Amino acid sequence: LAKTTQPISMDSYEGQEVNITCSHNNIATNDYITWYQQFPSQGPRFIIQGYKTKVTNEVASLFIPADRKSSTLSLPRVSLSDTAVYYCLVGLDNYGQNFVFGPGTRLSVLP
Amino acid sequence: DTAVSQTPKYLVTQMGNDKSIKCEQNLGHDTMYWYKQDSKKFLKIMFSYNNKELIINETVPNRFSPKSPDKAHLNLHINSLELGDSAVYFCASSQDTGGGGEQYFGPGTRLTVT
Numbered sequence: 178l179a180k181t182t183q184p185i186s187m188d189s190y191e192g193q194e195v196n197i198t199c200s201h202n203n204i205a206t207n208d209y210i211t212w213y214q215q216f217p218s219q220g221p222r223f224i225i226q227g228y229k230t231k232v233t234n235e236v237a238s239l240f241i242p243a244d245r246k247s248s249t250l251s252l253p254r255v256s257l258s259d260t261a262v263y264y265c266l267v268g269l270d271n272y273g274q275n276f277v278f279g280p281g282t283r284l285s286v287l288p
Numbered sequence: 289d290t291a292v293s294q295t296p297k298y299l300v301t302q303m304g305n306d307k308s309i310k311c312e313q314n315l316g317h318d319t320m321y322w323y324k325q326d327s328k329k330f331l332k333i334m335f336s337y338n339n340k341e342l343i344i345n346e347t348v349p350n351r352f353s354p355k356s357p358d359k360a361h362l363n364l365h366i367n368s369l370e371l372g373d374s375a376v377y378f379c380a381s382s383q384d385t386g387g388g389g390e391q392y393f394g395p396g397t398r399l400t401v402t
Binding site: 211213218219220221222223226262264278279280281 | 292328329330331332378380390391392393394395396
């Protein structure tokens, strides 16, 4: 089981770039790294997913070093609406392992 | 159109009762999940179904039973409710069964057991 470790909370200001790092030292060969965002009273929402190097979409970038033991979610120019909890999830193969989201990182964007 | 829907949104009941939470997805996905988010906000998978077969069955009490009449529905039935069952339950679906697939979550059902 690939356990993840993230900072409990982070503060930022509008317009800044935010980087949230997740450690997953025992990631397995077949595991993808996925990030979700959750607003209060809502279900988590997929942000980005990657396996190695760098992935970018219209919302964020995901940086994964060669050893894949960590990953960094980068949110460019955050706004107040980006205030949420961000979960790093190290997904598994199809047989019998857990999807454990971990406590996530509570990002507060200040004006 | 709502991709993943759950009913009810709120459920308040007494200890010992039996209740069900319904989930439907209109995305045509092959796999559906149930998650429990406790008061500390930890989100943990309980069950998943792929083509009406249980493929992940976490160590949850057998008072919890998932039932899937078809691949668009995965209902959660809970017998003999206990105080510790109070939580938010999320249904989700994905096209892939493993970690390579994006999961779409429903809005959640807040269960309160008194």
